[in-house]
Amino acid sequence: MSFHQKRPEQLSVAAGYSTERGPRTDNEDYCAFFEGTPAQRMRHGVIAVIADGVGGAKGGRVAAETVVRGFIDGYLGQSELLGVQKKCARAIEAMNRWIHAIGRTNSDLQGMACTLTALILRGRQAHIVHVGDSRLYRLRHHRLDLLTRDHTFNEWGMQGVLRRAVGASDSLQIDYLAEPVQVHDRYLLCTDGVHGSLSERVLRDELARRASPDETARAVTAAALAARGSDNATALVLDVLNLPPASQPDLELAIAAQPILPPPTTGTVVDGFDLEAQLSDGRYSRVFRAYDTVAKRPVILKFPKPIHGADVVLRQAFVRETWIAARVRSPWVAEVLDIPPERQTRLYSVMPFYAGEILEARLQRSPQISLAEGLTLATRLTKAVAALHRAGIVHRDIKPDNVILEQEENRAQPGLRLIDLGVARVDGMDDFALEHAPGTPSYMAPELFTGAPGDELSDQFAVAVTIYRLFSRAYPYGEIEPFSRPRFSKPTPLTSHRPDLPAWLDQVLARALAVSPRERFGDILELAFELEHGSARALPTVLHRKPLYERNPVLVWQIVSVTLAVLLFMSWAFR
Incomplete structure (x- = not known):
């Protein structure tokens, strides 16, 4: 019999079993697989259990079935x-006490007992409980590992x-x-009638x-019987098809196990990653x-730097990036690739390589970005x-340095x-202590300089500064130095840097750049809507030709100077 269940972004497995009586009169083996409802899978996981009634005991089959069913119900x-x-x-x-008591009081079931091996897959973890000589194997990357040990005597005359x-x-x-569990892991639960007959x-x-x-x-059971096995033969096979995103505790455990080492250099090979070129070298990574x-495939690797006193903060940052990447699905947000734990020997994160350039680099060259x-x-x-924001996440460091313009051959304009x-600040996840407010000063909203932790509206402010720079290369409130206490009044109009841009765009950005959070858009999607439809919603603009003084003040002063000189000459000539 087989079982199969699959739901996107949830634990997904396929399982099947076979049990054969073999040369025995009765089949004292018993196994079961429980998948449950989606809610049960999330809360309890999926369960695979196998038991073998103790040979010679009258109630071996009763014990095996009772313990398997009772274990699942009790769990x-x-x-x-x-x-x-x-x-x-x-x-x-609880089952042990009950089976032991029945075996002592019921003569028909006297001495009944059984082995038990259970596999519980919950989240991204495998939990194994084991008593006796049933076994659990795991096949991963063509390697078979025994995950249990037999509880049997090895002394002469007592073997088995x-x-x-x-x-x-x-x-x-x-x-x-x-x-930890990995996608494509294959598990085998079997009784001694299988592993005692097959290598x-x-x-x-x-x-x-x-x-x-x-x-x-x-x-497997057919092969065990063909090998002239003398016992019942039972096998339960379980395949891991899909895993849910890692939980915060899962990530913290995995990341805590990885050492933070001095960052490598170009040309080094780390865990099978050939480091071809250094892209950046910051204070922390x-x-x-x-x-x-x-x-x-080409990838991007980020290595944290070992800094005294910053170990906890660095690890929390990696937890956040990995946790967020697993939960946010957007064509405009970068992914973080999942690397098998046994491959990784130190702490780093892996991201797909997006061919293109950082927005900040694009701003440093001509021509300016068109409307x-x-x-x-x-x-x-x-x-x-x-x-x-829809996932309860506040970025807190939006700026051109954190935006990749992704260029593809079949795309006229770059992706992002x-x-x-x-x-990032995540709902339900403890914020970590920082010496200063997170973010880059020139992109930080005014409230962040007074100790606010950052929210959707401060993200909106940073987005608006980034868009302002995208068009003008300048800062709306001027460039702000680290550790300074800036004073905010009114942003410089965008059109003062780019007279060719429409007035409606200036007005939209001015609202998102408001000093008071209450004066900004209530939601970042409102800003997106205005950017998409602003030209259609804007009032017709009456173009006025600028006076000559604004267009060419030098020429005006030259004309004034010449006129004054002529008047002075005429005044002198007609005396």
Whole structure:
């Protein structure tokens, strides 16, 4: 029998099982797979369990089925706040006491007991609980690993006799293991009728064929019987098809395990990433263009720098970037690539390589960005920020240095990617302590200089400054030096730098650049709407020719000087 479930952005697995009586009179094995509703999968995960009734015990089958069913019910009946390990332990201990008591009082079931191996996949973690000599294997990248150990005696004459079993005594020691899960992991739960008859090489080859879980499970049990196994043979195969975004605790655990080392240099190969060129070298990080020799693709790598006292802040920044990238889906927000934990030997983040240039670099060369191109880029930037805001995320460091203009061959105008979410504020995630307000002074809203943490309206201000610079290369309130206390009055009109731009654009940006947050747009999408439709909504503009003094003041003074000289000469000549 097989099971299959898949939902985007959720844990998705496929499972199948097979059980054969073999040469035995009865089948004392039992297995089950529980997928539940989407809400149950989110709260409790998916569960795969296998048990083998102790040979020779009258109630072996009863024990195996009762323990498997009771374990699943007991696990699901507890609050997810207890954590997987505690829930598993409580469920197994309750079943152990009950099976042990029945085995002592019911002569028909005297001495009944069983093994138990359970796999719970919750989020991006695998939780394994184990008693006895059933086994759990994991196939990953063509490598088969045994994740459990047999609880049997090794002494002569006692080989294969269980040291632990559910129901064998009134107390029970339970093995527990947690490890990260990867997409395409394949798990095999099996009883000793399988692993006692087949070598690990045979099991690996059968699993590596990547037939459906149901077909693979049948092939494994058939091979065990063909090898003249003398026991029941049961196999449950589970494939991981998709994983949900990593939770904050998952990320914190993974990132905490990675050391922060001095950043490498160009030409170095780190974990299969060939560092081809250094792109930037800031106070806190160094960024490289690299080539991923494993995935065969160009990428960007960012390495944090080890700074005394800044370790926690740096790790929190990496947690934020990775967490946000997994939850925000926008064509205008940069992604962060997921790297297998066993590949990564130090802390860094990996991003796709977007061919193009940083907006700040584009502003340093001619010609200036046209109205049409600028409005397209400005609208995309506002929509990128809107995608963050809809997810409860405030960027807090929007500026041309954090905008990539992505050039594609079949695209007339460049695309856009908003990057660097290391200082973002996230709803429900503790903010981290900084010496100064996050952001770059010339793009920071006035309220940030008085200690405000930053919100959607301060992001809007930074977007408006970026758009202002996109068209003019200048700053609306002048360039602000770090650690200064600027005074804000009124922004310099955009048209004073670019007389060719329409007045409606100046008015739109002036509102987004208002000193008081209450005078700005209520939502960043309002700004996006005005940028997209402002020309259609604007009143017709009556063009007035500027007086000569404004167009060419030098020429005016030259004319005045000549006129005065002529008058002076005439006055002298007619005396």
